[in-house]
Amino acid sequence: MKTMKTKGIFISMMVAAMALLFASCSEDDETSVDVDAENYNTEVYITDAPIDNAEVDAVFVTIADVQIDGQSLSGFEKTTIELSALTDGETQLLGDLDLNAETYNDIDLILATDSDANGDSPANYVVVDGSTKVALETSNATISIDDSVDVVAQDTNELVLDVDLRKAIVTDEANGGYNFAAETQLNTSIRAVNTLNTGMVSGSVSNDTENQDGVMVAYAYEAGTFTGAEAEENASGVRFSNAVTSSVVVDGSQEFNLHFLEANNYEVHFASFTDTNSDGTLEFEGMVEAEADGSVTLDNIEVTANNEVTLNIILMSILPF
Numbered sequence: 001m002k003t004m005k006t007k008g009i010f011i012s013m014m015v016a017a018m019a020l021l022f023a024s025c026s027e028d029d030e031t032s033v034d035v036d037a038e039n040y041n042t043e044v045y046i047t048d049a050p051i052d053n054a055e056v057d058a059v060f061v062t063i064a065d066v067q068i069d070g071q072s073l074s075g076f077e078k079t080t081i082e083l084s085a086l087t088d089g090e091t092q093l094l095g096d097l098d099l100n101a102e103t104y105n106d107i108d109l110i111l112a113t114d115s116d117a118n119g120d121s122p123a124n125y126v127v128v129d130g131s132t133k134v135a136l137e138t139s140n141a142t143i144s145i146d147d148s149v150d151v152v153a154q155d156t157n158e159l160v161l162d163v164d165l166r167k168a169i170v171t172d173e174a175n176g177g178y179n180f181a182a183e184t185q186l187n188t189s190i191r192a193v194n195t196l197n198t199g200m201v202s203g204s205v206s207n208d209t210e211n212q213d214g215v216m217v218a219y220a221y222e223a224g225t226f227t228g229a230e231a232e233e234n235a236s237g238v239r240f241s242n243a244v245t246s247s248v249v250v251d252g253s254q255e256f257n258l259h260f261l262e263a264n265n266y267e268v269h270f271a272s273f274t275d276t277n278s279d280g281t282l283e284f285e286g287m288v289e290a291e292a293d294g295s296v297t298l299d300n301i302e303v304t305a306n307n308e309v310t311l312n313i314i315l316m317s318i319l320p321f
Contacts, residue, residue: 039098042157044073045091047260048083049245051165052217052273054282055128056178059084059165062112062123064141066094066161069106073097080116080123083163088247089200089259091160101153107145107192109161111138126169126178134176136169140183149192160198162191162260164245170237185236191244193260199303201258201268203311205249205290214274215282216249216315218256223265223300231271231287231321239284240271267299268311272318286321290314 044066051059062080066073073095086092112123122135151157167189172179180186201220219240221230226242234241244266247256258268270288275281292298293312301309 038101038153040101040151040153040155040157041096042099042151042159043096044068044094044159044161046081046083046086046094046161046163047089047091048086049162049164049166050087050248051084051169052215052246052248052282053166054215054273054275056084056126056169057130058082058127059169060116060125060127061136062116063094063109064112065108065110067106067108067110068097068099068104071097078112078117080118083165088257094161099151099157101151103148103150104192105148107147107149107161109143109145109190111141111143113138113141124180128177132176134178136178136180137175138180138183138186143190144187145190145192146187147190147192149194150197152194152196155196158195160193160195160260162193162245164189164191164243166246167238167241181236181238185234185238185241191260193262195260197262197305198260199263199305199307199309200261201266201301201303201309201311202256203313204253204255205270205313205315207254207315214272214285214318215251216256216288217246217271217273218249218258219243219246219269219271220258220261220266221269223267226267226269230269231284240269261303263303263305266301266303268301269298270313270315284321285318287319289316289319291316 060080060082064078066076074097076095081092114123115121116123124136125133127133149159168181168186169178170181221243230240230242233239245258247258249256270290272285272288273282274285276283290313293314303309
């Protein structure tokens, strides 16, 4: 009898323990958090890949609104930005927004067209000759960025809108020399990236091309996408139109920096520009034969998130266009 009683007590205790465990699991299920459904405060910045026209002193744009999936950034007010000053990794905070962790394809940068943030006209313009303003006009003030960006769960998200001025602004002699590119080209002139997913390529060059008066530009492409046709102007008059980003090789330091590259494999190409006819405008001279000093090849550079690849480049000769 004692044995049966003890056994009965043991079974009762096991049943009670299992019931308690089941209740605990059910409670955990009810209180578990779907991290993807949570909102994450996300800051949005703007930066610029430099324009490769030395005669341009500055580029000012006035932004009336920034929207992601139709939502305007919190606290954003009409602002005028000297985009050409936001190079070499420099950024300017536009505002922030609480977003779910997902991929966003609907990103709009809306330009003011009547006046700048101070109420002066023009709202958007290029400065040449130190003080001359050339107004920039567009048929559609809303730039629908032809790119997507991921917001990551449970992390600090910083989204960067990277404007490539050499794609966004084209030659237009009828408009004082410059203007915004056509709508399709303008939409593809801005990248959207999350800094959590980006790295950079930097380097210095030794210039053995004997072209001391020219300007060298480094262009980054996704590995395997560059062709000789990239050196030719597209329908909008833009060369190297499929480059992810670019960097002018700084005169003096001979350094270049390709910022905000999403983790991937890239190839880097160099081109030379010079004022061949002394009209104050740089003309494309040709591609530059180059090689990296070391084991890295310029046609397959692996970039990983939050890391920097440093290159030593030898520029050997200019290949006439």
